[in-house]
Amino acid sequence: xxxxxxxxxxxxxxxxxxxxxxxxxxxxxxxxxxxxxxxxxxxxxxxxxxxxxxxxxxxxxxxxxxxxxxxxxxxxxxxxxxxxxxxxxxxxxxxxxxxxxxxxxxxxxxxxxxxxxxxxxxxxxxxxxxxxxxxxxxxxxxxxxxxxxxxxxxxxxxxxxxxxxxxxxxxxxxxxxxxxxxxxxxxxxxxxxxxxxxxxxxxxxxxxxxxxxxxxxxxxxxxxxxxxxxxxxxxxxxxxxxxxxxxxxxxxxxxxxxxxxxxxxxxxxxxxxxxxxxxxxxxxxxxxxxxxxxxxxxxxxxxxxxxxxxxxxxxxxxxxxxxxxxxxxxxxxxxxxxxxxxxxxxxxxxxxxxxxxxxxxxxxxxxxxxxxxxxxxxxxxxxxxxxxxxxxxxxxxxxxxxxxxxxxxxxxxxxxxxxxxxxxxxxxxxxxxxxxxxxxxxxxxxxxxxxxxxxxxxxxxxxxxxxxxxxxxxxxxxxxxxxxxxxxxxxxxxxxxxxxxxxxxxxxxxxxxxxxxxxxxxxxxxxxxxxxxxxxxxxxxxxxxxxxxxxxxxxxxxxxxxxxxxxxxxxxxxxxxxxxxxxxxxxxxxxxxxxxxxxxxxxxxxxxxxxxxxxxxxxxxxxxxxxxxxxxxxxxxxxxxxxxxxxxxxxx
Numbered sequence: 341x342x343x344x345x346x347x348x349x350x351x352x353x354x355x356x357x358x359x360x361x362x363x364x365x366x367x368x369x370x371x372x373x374x375x376x377x378x379x380x381x382x383x384x385x386x387x388x389x390x391x392x393x394x395x396x397x398x399x400x401x402x403x404x405x406x407x408x409x410x411x412x413x414x415x416x417x418x419x420x421x422x423x424x425x426x427x428x429x430x431x432x433x434x435x436x437x438x439x440x441x442x443x444x445x446x447x448x449x450x451x452x453x454x455x456x457x458x459x460x461x462x463x464x465x466x467x468x469x470x471x472x473x474x475x476x477x478x479x480x481x482x483x484x485x486x487x488x489x490x491x492x493x494x495x496x497x498x499x500x501x502x503x504x505x506x507x508x509x510x511x512x513x514x515x516x517x518x519x520x521x522x523x524x525x526x527x528x529x530x531x532x533x534x535x536x537x538x539x540x541x542x543x544x545x546x547x548x549x550x551x552x553x554x555x556x557x558x559x560x561x562x563x564x565x566x567x568x569x570x571x572x573x574x575x576x577x578x579x580x581x582x583x584x585x586x587x588x589x590x591x592x593x594x595x596x597x598x599x600x601x602x603x604x605x606x607x608x609x610x611x612x613x614x615x616x617x618x619x620x621x622x623x624x625x626x627x628x629x630x631x632x633x634x635x636x637x638x639x640x641x642x643x644x645x646x647x648x649x650x651x652x653x654x655x656x657x658x659x660x661x662x663x664x665x666x667x668x669x670x671x672x673x674x675x676x677x678x679x680x681x682x683x684x685x686x687x688x689x690x691x692x693x694x695x696x697x698x699x700x701x702x703x704x705x706x707x708x709x710x711x712x713x714x715x716x717x718x719x720x721x722x723x724x725x726x727x728x729x730x731x732x733x734x735x736x737x738x739x740x741x742x743x744x745x746x747x748x749x750x751x752x753x754x755x756x757x758x759x760x761x762x763x764x765x766x767x768x769x770x771x772x773x774x775x776x777x778x779x780x781x782x783x784x785x786x787x788x789x790x791x792x793x794x795x796x797x798x799x800x801x802x803x804x805x806x807x808x809x810x811x812x813x814x815x816x817x818x819x820x821x822x823x824x825x826x827x828x829x830x831x832x833x834x835x836x837x838x839x840x841x842x843x844x845x846x847x848x849x850x851x852x853x854x855x856x857x858x859x860x861x862x863x864x865x866x867x868x869x870x871x872x873x874x875x876x877x878x879x880x881x882x883x884x885x886x887x888x889x890x891x892x893x894x895x896x897x898x899x900x901x902x903x904x905x906x907x908x909x910x911x912x913x914x915x916x917x918x919x920x921x922x923x924x925x926x927x928x929x930x931x932x933x934x935x936x937x938x939x940x941x942x943x944x945x946x947x948x949x950x951x952x953x954x955x956x957x958x959x960x961x962x963x964x965x966x967x968x969x970x971x972x973x974x975x976x977x978x979x980x981x982x983x984x985x986x987x988x989x990x991x992x
Contacts, residue, residue: 367450370468374449377470381505396792398509399424407791414786418779424508427764430774431757432477433781434750436515436712439481439499440466445491447499465721467755473502473512476757480750480781482515482573489534489567493801496568500794511794513785515571515623518590520560520814521937534802535563536810541576541602542916543821543936545592546955546989550605552817557609559810561620564610566804568796570788571621573674575606577660578629580918580959581653582973584636586874586888589917589936591631593958594976595986596659603664615671617789623712624665626676628696629657632974638886639677641879645689645729647678651975654683662705671784672710673701674752677717677727688730691717691743698747710780713743715753724880737762741769749777818942823934823955824990825922830865830909830930832949832992838862842904843869843913846940853948866910867947870901870925872917892921892965905929913943919961921968923983934961949992956989 385396390404398408406412406420422430440448447469472478481499485492496514503512519532521540536559538544544553564572579599580588592599603624611619630639630647637644665673675690675697684695691697691713701707717727719736728739737759743751763769785791824831833839839854840863841847850856850867857863875889893901905912905928912929914920916936926932934957935943945951960982962968967979977986 370450374468374470377468377474380474381502382507383505384501385504385509396504396509398504398791399507400509410792414783417786417791418782421508421510421782422775422778425778427761427771427774428757429477429508429510430771430778431760431764433479433510433778434760434774435476435478435754435757436480436482436513436750437472437478437715437753437755438466438484439469439472441483441485441487441492441495443485443487443491445487445494445498447495447502469499470502472755473499474506476755477506478755478757479503479510479785480513480515480571482517482571483569486519486532486534489563489801489805490798492534492567493796493798497795497798500568503794510782511785511790513571513788513790514569515573516564516569517573519564520556534805535560536806536814537937537939538814538817539821539935539937540589540917541592541606542580542589542958543938543955544606544817545598545602545958546823546934546936547817547820548598548956549820550601552820553602553605554609555813556817557606559609559813561610561618563805563810564620565618566796566801568794569620570790571623571672571784572610573623573625575603575622575624575665576626576630577603577624577665578626578676579631579657579660579976581631581657581976581978582633582636583891583919583959583962583968583971583979584888585631585633585918586636586638586886587630588919588959592660593986594631594960595958596656596976597663598958599660600662600664600667603660604668607665607668607670611668611671614669615784615787617787617792619788621671621784621788622665622668623672623674623710624661624670625674626714627661627673627690627701627711628654628675628680629660630676630678630690631657633678634681634973636888636973638888639689639729640727640882640886642725642729645677645679645727647676647680647973649681649683649974651972651978653972653974654680656976657974658700666705666707670709671787672712673707674712674714675748677714677729679730686730688742689717689728691748692728692731692739692746694746696746702747708780710750710777710784711748712750713748713752717743718751718754718759719756724882744769744773744777749780815939815942818938819946819951819953821936821955822938822943822946822951822953823957823988824931824953824992825934825957825961825984825988826926826929826932827990827992828930830911831947833865833947835948838864839867840865840908841867841869843871844940844943849940849944853944860904860907863908865930866905866908867913868901868904868910869913869915869943871915872920873897874918887917890965891918891962891968893925898924901925902928911947913938919959921962921965921983923963926983952992954989954991956987957984958986960984960986961988 576590592602634646874887877883
C-alpha cells in the first residue's frame with residue numbers, strides 16, 4: 341500500500357511539474373510576443389495648436405490634418421481619415437470582439453491565474469490586447485470583466501494610450517452587454533457590483549413607465565461613460581412571443597407596441613436626442629426580431645438555428661424597431677443568429693441574409709448606421725463551432741464575403757481581419773466596399789468625441805458609478821416592477837408579523853419590519869422566493885448560462901415548494917426569467933408575486949405596504965405545459981386559458 345501511495349505522490353508531482361512548465365512556456369511565449377508588439381508602437385500623440393485651434397496630432401506629422409480638426413465637419417473628418425487608412429487598418433476596424441483586462445485594470449497580455457474561470461479562459465484563448473490593437477489594427481472591443489470602477493477607467497485609459505501610439509491614433513470603442521441587473525451571463529448580461537442595480541428589461545416593461553426607463557438609460561449612460569464604455573450592446577427589441585425562449589428576460593415582453601415605447605425611451609436615455617460626446621451609442625438587437633425560435637430553442641446553439649412564423653406574423657416583430665429604435669435614432673443594429681425560415685429568397689441566417697439587411701433594413705427602412713453581426717458567426721473557436729446557420733458549407737472567407745454582400749459592416753466576436761485582406765488582394769472584394777463600412781464605424785467614433793478625447797477621469801469613476809441617488813432610483817424601479825398576481829387578504833403585512841423565509845439572499849432584512857423566525861411552525865406567514873424552472877444542459881459551453889426548455893416544475897421541485905407553502909398562510913415570490921407555469925403554486929399560496937430582479941430590501945418594503953405594487957405582466961403566464969406546446973412561436977399572448985393574462989397586475 342505504501343508503494344501505491346508513493347507512486348501516486350510521484351505521479352501527482354509529475355503532473356504538477358508538467359502544468360507548471362506548460363504554463364511557464366505559454367506565459368513567456370506570450371510575454372515575448374507582447375514585448376515585440378509594444379516595440380512596434382510609435383510615440384504618443386502630442387496636443388498642438390494651429391490657427392488658435394487645439395488638436396491631438398494623432399498621426400504625429402506636426403500639422404493639423406482634417407480628421408484631427410475638432411471644428412471640421414464629421415463628413416470632412418471621416419473622409420480624410422479613411423483616405424489615409426491602409427487596407428490593414430480598414431480591415432481591422434471592421435471587427436469587434438472580447439478583450440481581457442486583469443483585476444488591476446491592466447491589459448491582459450499573458451495568461452493569468454484567477455478564481456474567476458472566465459478570466460482564465462479569456463487569458464488563454466483570446467489574443468493579447470497588443471496583438472489585436474497593434475498587429476491586427478482592431479479598434480472596437482467588448483469587455484466582460486466586472487472590476488472596480490476606477491480600475492475599469494484605468495484600463496480604458498491604458499488601451500486608449502496604446503491606440504494613440506498606432507500610426508493614425510484611431511481611438512478604441514469599448515462596448516458592453518447590459519450591466520445593471522443581477523444576471524451574470526457572459527453571453528448576454530454581466531453583473532457589475534459597482535453600478536446601480538435595476539430590474540431586468542422585463543421588469544422595466546412591467547412598470548409601464550417610459551419616463552423611468554429613459555431615466556434608467558441616462559443613469560446607465562453616466563455610469564458607462566465614467567469607466568470608458570461608449571457602446572451599449574443593447575437594448576433587445578426582440579419579442580418574447582415564444583415563452584420557452586431562453587432570452588426572454590432580456591426583452592420588454594411579448595407585446596410589440598409596449599416593446600416599441602420601451603425601446604425608444606431606453607435608447608433616448610443612453611444616446612440623448614442625438615449622438616454626441618455625452619452619449620453612449622446603442623446597438624439595438626436583434627433585427628428583424630429574434631424571438632420566434634422554433635420550440636423556444638436559442639439560436640446560439642445548432643439545435644436552435646430556426647426561427648419560424650406559423651402565425652404568419654413576421655411584420656409584427658419588426659414594430660419595436662420601426663416604432664421604437666429607429667424613432668430614437670439608434671446608432672447601430674445587430675441581427676440575430678437564426679434563420680427566418682421561408683421568409684426570404686434563401687434560408688440563411690439574418691447576418692448572411694441580403695433580403696433582410698440590404699433589402700429590408702437598408703433599402704426599405706433607410707437605416708444608414710452600423711450593422712454589426714452577432715458574435716462568432718464566421719469561424720470555429722475553442723468554445724464551439726461558428727454559428728454560420730444556413731451557410732455551414734462555406735469557408736470562413738466565403739462567409740465574410742457573404743456577410744458584406746448582405747450589407748453588414750462589422751463582425752462581432754471575431755478577430756480575423758486577415759481574411760478581409762485576402763479577399764481584397766485576391767480580387768474577390770473591392771476595397772471601396774470596405775470604405776462604406778469603415779466610414780459608418782468611424783462616424784460614430786467622431787460623434788462620440790473619441791478622436792478628440794477618449795480618456796476618462798480615473799479619480800471620478802468611483803464617485804459617479806453607484807452614486808446614492810442612482811441606487812435609490814434603481815430601488816424605486818425595482819419596487820414599481822413588482823407584479824402582484826394574487827392576494828387573498830394576506831398583504832400588506834403588519835409590522836411585527838412573524839415570518840419564516842426561504843430563498844432570500846439577505847433574509848435578515850425581514851427583521852427590520854417583521855419578526856424573523858427559524859421554523860415554519862412558529863410563523864404567522866411563510867415567504868418563499870422561487871426561480872423559473874429550466875432544463876439543465878451541458879453539451880455546449882454557454883448552455884449553462886442560457887435557461888431553456890421546460891417552464892413547469894419537476895415533481896420533486898413542485899413537492900418541495902408546495903410542502904412548504906401549504907403549512908401556513910404563504911406568500912410566493914417568483915423570479916421570472918421566462919413565463920413559468922405557476923398554476924398549482926397559485927392555487928396553494930395566499931399571495932403571489934412576479935418579480936424581475938428585486939432585492940430583498942425592496943421586497944420587504946413591498947410586502948409591508950411601504951410600496952404599493954403597481955406592475956403589470958409583460959407577458960402572459962400559461963396555465964399548462966400543453967398550452968405552451970400548442971401556442972405559435974411568432975404570435976403574442978395566444979396560449980389557451982392562461983393562468984394570468986398579459987397586463988395583469990393587482991394593487992393593495
